[in-house]
Amino acid sequence: MRRVMALLAAVRALQPAARGARRPRTRLHATKVEGPSMDQVVQLCRQRGFVFGSSEIYNGFNGFYDYGPLGCELKKNIKDLWWRDFVHGREDVHGLDSSIIASPAVWRASGHVDGFSDPMCDDKETKKRYRADQLFVGDVVDDATGDVVGAVTVLESEDVERDLAKAARKLCKAARRPVAFRSVAECSEAEMARVPPPGAPDRPGGLTPPRAFNLMFETRVGAAADAAAAAYLRPETAQGIFVNFKNVAATARGFGVPGGVAQIGKAFRNEITPRNFVFRSREFEQMEIEYFCSDEGDAWRACHAEWVAACRAWLVDRAGLRAELLGEDVHEDLAHYARACTDITFRFPFGEQELQGIAARGCYDLTQH
Helix, strand or coil, X not given: CCCEEEEEEEECCCCCCCCCCCCCCCXXXXXXXXXXXXXXXXXXXXXXXXXXXXXXXXXXXXCCEEXXXXXHHHHHHHHHHHHHHHHHCCCCEEECCCCCEECHHHHHHHCHHHHCEEEEEEECCCCCEEEHHHEEEEEEEECXXXXXXXXXXXXXXXXXXXXXXXXXXHHCCCEECCCCEEEHHHCCCCHHHHCCCCCCCCXXXXXXXXXXXXXXXXXXXXXXXXXXXXXXXXXXXXXXXXXXXXXXXXXXXXCCCCEEEEEEEEEECCCCCCECHHHECCEEEEEEEEEEEECCCCHHHXXXXXXXXXXXXXXXXXXXXCHHHEEEEECCCCCCCCCEEEEEEEEECCEEEEEEEEEECCCHHHHHC
């Protein structure tokens, strides 16, 4: 097969895509965002019929949402516009609709079975579970003596420093604002002996060391219930494109390199702590393009830059987002398969986070299958 490279351009309409065989997650910027609070957004969506919590009459089901009369129309309009512009409006992009459940061999080859995980830790006393990279810990320093009097831990929020300072004052009235904080996922096993659970500074060492938790939903296919029947709900739409590359190349009229394959579809992730409404849920839709170009020389660099510019322009000119609410995060710490990665970020009520990711994935995916 001619050596080509895959360029991922995944638009997150409702939730950011997986980093499967994953790239590092964009850290939440502690930027105060002017405008409505997240509670106000959720309340408005509920009252106007955009989004309801799933299974509300049975007290809900965390991490799942139902789209009401206006919500499903809004979602359809976004998907239709995106498809018209990036598939029907281009000669070099073709469509695909792959299955939600694929052979487990697909996910073993892609690295998801072994590597699609988040760091998780447990409160030893309450048994509550946390995403370790969404917990932040800081030392509390007595302002009078300069001594470290303990540590406090808070959940990720729009202003981590503010929350740490508030927790520090509860622990010690003469406390200085924690001068430095870090993710619990970055703490060594020795450091974990000083890390308390959120809201319990009197219990240092109350969290288990972070461990990997695979995010794929497992199911069974067929009548048997043994290990041979195990399968997974797809955690991303990208792999369906890669395993069908030869089929599309052989059947799509005019397909060539450079050229792309687009897909819109459901994906599922067993998030440890679903939060921030539909932004971090367990069932969501992705709009994704895998764009293939020559692997000779640095041709991919120009292609990557063009897609970053095109996607940002679409979000502003076609989707109607305000340009001043968008930003860019150029990754320096790259996943093992990536040559470059740029996230287009958005200033959500809970802070600035990734809205769309454009990653130059090299030949990794096509050579894995």
